[in-house]
Amino acid sequence: MSKKQIALGVFLMGTGHHMASWRHAEVPSDGFEDFNYFREIAQIAENGKLDMIFLSDGLSFNHLSHPAELVRLDPLTLLPALAAVTSKIGLAATASTTYNEPFHIARKFASLDQISKGRSAWNVVTSYYEHEASNFSKKKHLAHELRYERASEFVDVVKGLWDSWEDEALIRDKESGIYFNPEKLHSLNHEGKHFFVKGPLNASRSSQGQPVIVQAGSSEAGTTLAAQTADVIFTAQQTLEDAQNFYKKVKKKVIESGREPDEVKIMPGVSPFIGKTEDEAREKYEQLQDLIVPEIGLDFLSDYLGGIDLSEYSLDDQLPEVIPETNGNQSRRELIIELARRENLTIRELYKRIAGARGHWTIFGTPEQIADQLESWIVSEAADGFNLMFQYLPGSLAEFVEQVIPILQQRGVFREEYSKDTLRGHLGLSIPTSRYTTLKTK
Template sequence: MSKDRKIKLGLSMRYLGYHVAAWRHRDVPADGAVHFDYFLKSAIKAEAAKLDMIFFADGLGIRASDEPAGSLCRDMRNVELEPLTLLAALGVCTKHIGLVATASTTYNEPFHVARKFASIDHISGGRAGWNVVTSWSEQEAWNFSRDTHLGYAERFERADEFVDVVKGLWNSWEDDAFIRDKESGVFYEPSKLHTLNHKGKHFSVRGPLNAARTPQGRPIIVQAGGSEAGRELAAKDADVVYSNAFELAPAKAFYDDVKARLAKHGRTADQLLIMPGVTLYVGKTREEAQAKFDELQALIDPLSGLAMLHAYLGDLSAYDVDGPVPEVVLSGNQVRSIAENLLNLARKDKLSIRQLYQTVAAGNGCRVLIGTPADVVDDLQHWFESGAADGFNMCPATLPQGIDDLAELVIPEMRRRGLFRTEYEGVTLRENLGLKSLAFGA
């Protein structure tokens, strides 16, 4: 491992934080998720701390049902700003930090996605990233003239072709295609325009894209699926993978597996960064950190807790909440990798349903760390140096408190150990992530 290798850090900024009761915290503005200034303040703090990127997950609907009855009206995850609109605005208010958001391959068309992210890359000077996801919920299907969502295999088959088309459209123009010669009257060099003419099972897209090649060559591609199909998509196309694991051994197994798949696609290990999600509760003392955690845990409504498990494991309301987590058959309706992680955790630690929903609620399914800056960095450094992570996607329990704790407590400890930058290395997100520049056609 290179001594100069640094941990990469992203900040996930969706909603008001990753704790299910974040909106009830006394220092969190309950209406923050619909106000631009709320996100701008956190983005500016993240950039001042020299984080690599901010990230907005997204869904095309309210991905929840009122199960158990009365839970939906207690959920903060019901209204938010559309993330690409938000990224465009943040792009003109920041200078260095990467701007990543989700766009579904299930309910978009490739041309839309290619054009929007190319525009954000131009607006921001080369800082855009697209998080590739497949939509999985019935609630989203109902918003797009469907009674049910696409099947699991079809979603990923469509996603694979979708990404190929988007990448092809991003290569419509060579870097120096636009000569804009006023004297001769020639605006672009015809030989440097490439029309895609894609015809596949799911898409027929002629092109070319009406957006020039972007400052990064193309926006960064991020992917978050841990399934077999998701791993293959990551190895073939992604620059960054957001992974989800609660323990070092499965995290390292995932890391090794995905990196090993790169070679068959003509790629090397340094062309893909793997960044597990983690939620921090950090204080100057362990007692202070625990108090922050306990305060939020006390705000969990039991109905909200059961509803969080419903999203991954189905309806458990018929079972004793203080009894063991039952065996669950995964139907494909859930985010399978997260569901499997939760079931494995429940079996290993013999968790009751209540204990499991408390675990999920604390970080919305992310791994949770509680402790001092030294405790937290010890853990992150161990994962990093053990080959389980190239960096981390920080999923704060609450915002803006989470970015304050990260910037004021955790990052100084990381810098003291030489694990994190003091200044941005480049201009584009690709440069700051330490990824190789892209030749035309890549």
């Protein structure tokens, strides 16, 4: 019996996830806007046979934001360029349903899918930074529940537009002069609460049918939307027990949505530190921790807690007993508060804990120990794979590819070569059937 395969993505965030990564001696401090830097990272990841690279995005910042948020390349500008210098690895970009329109998103990702020959993915977010509203002529950020209500309709419209052209609709017969079969071209004619979209889309289906849908919300609204629409769920889980509970809950929701559990891959974020010994791995971590500017660390924590003002407290105090509710990121806020309470962390200790992985699982050890920890979550039904969050790039990614990937390959839980050409193929996901083809066969 073959072993379950581990899906692995690389979550790219500037020069690394750690807020002080740009200060690391091995890191190019201007990598945030350097295409050659991203090309090197993408090619290292592809040489490691990883499933995809994953780009986050945000539409606002302040002067104390994570450096990767101060200046950053637009994902849907960067990824088509990376598609030209790679041939197999998947390309996932983040785009907000709150500050975009469905037709634009459908067209952009369908175009990336064609350019990359079936390797694109859309990470669906609803925007939890409240200040984004002011950059889009809005005085107030949409309420959390309303954002997810809009997102649900938004995704449905995008998927409908992606079905505009049935397979084999484009005949392109030069002799007869017939370019397409009009019976296989469809207008969506969507009329809903938030959108009125006629269609059709001026982009056809790719070799993987539709771009892969990634969803990163772990709130009730987020997991419900993901269970109904997503192919991949990116989540933050701190412990094996929490990850198992999340995995079980979401797979149950997937089944209740009328889908098979294997149709959705759950990929928690994980930040690995690799050393010849576990102590050496932890030393690498502490070297980065020592580079944190306290004011930036404190602001970073405040932002994740919904903008609470922590300046009146000592850094050696614990979090206040009462933390106001927020209209921002619900699930991550709860995870960070729970972490602080569970481990009795001071404010200083807490911002240091989230400075790199932002509440995601951080692991330390030799290459064998890292492989053990990853595999343990897979066999314990806590994950289908992982979104790897390297603290400084490209060095820590190269270490993982050179030292951990061969161990996973030897154990038979990760591919030695790509056997498929599309991202859906890498992830073991089926090609979605066009809604119009389905209607004809009923």
